[in-house]
Amino acid sequence: MSRKGITLVLAGYFVAALAIAVFEHWLEPFPQWNVATVSYATGNAISIYVLSAILPLIVWAFSRFRAQNASVPLIVWGLLGLVVGGLQHVSHQFDREQEMSKLVSAPTLAGKDRDDFFHGTKLSCVDDQQKNELNRRVGVTDQQIDTYCECIADSVTTQVLTNEIKFIVQTGKQPDSLKEKIVQSSVMCSRSVLRNQTRP
DSSP, rough: OOOHHHHHHHHHHHHOOOOHHHHHHTTSSOOSSHHHHHHHHHHHHHHHHHHHHHHHHHHHTTTTTTTTGGHHHHHHHHHHHHHHHHHOOOHHHHHHHHHHHHHHHHBBOOOOHHHHHHHHHHHHHHHHHHHHHHHHHHHHOOOHHHHHHHHHHHHHHOOOOOHHHHHHHHHHHOOEEEEEEEEHHHHHHHHHHHHHHHOO
16 A cells, blocks of 8 residues: 555544544534534544554554555554444433433523523524525624524523423424424514614
């Protein structure tokens, strides 16, 4: 195997480890995407990459890292990467189940769970509103969008029930009851923003 081929394989392994880490974060009940979570996912990817590399590198070292002897260590590296990624998934899945058990023990969100849901809802709302072509045409400002989304996030977070969160986690879809709450909150918050805009 050539040096270039080895480099491409190793780069591919890291991309695969990063994909596993991103997928694990996406499975969280309230996934958020910001600098902190990207750093956390990258750290998880590095841990998968490094832990699976230890044994293959030791084996390869006996042949003084010759390119022609790289095939077996690289194959073992890839297989161990799958094993480490699988173990990490099992560990994170256990943590998620514990978190869900804690969530459903109370009817509404509180503490960090409430904060996470609020921030996730607001960020999603802001992103959707900023991409809305109609908003750009009629001149809706970023401040109005922020005020509107803050209102919606607060209203929905106050009303959402833990069994609705559990439904989202299990099915990947919003229950009808939550959709109705979002619609009602949207109407209320739209009126609130318009009232504030028309005040002298």
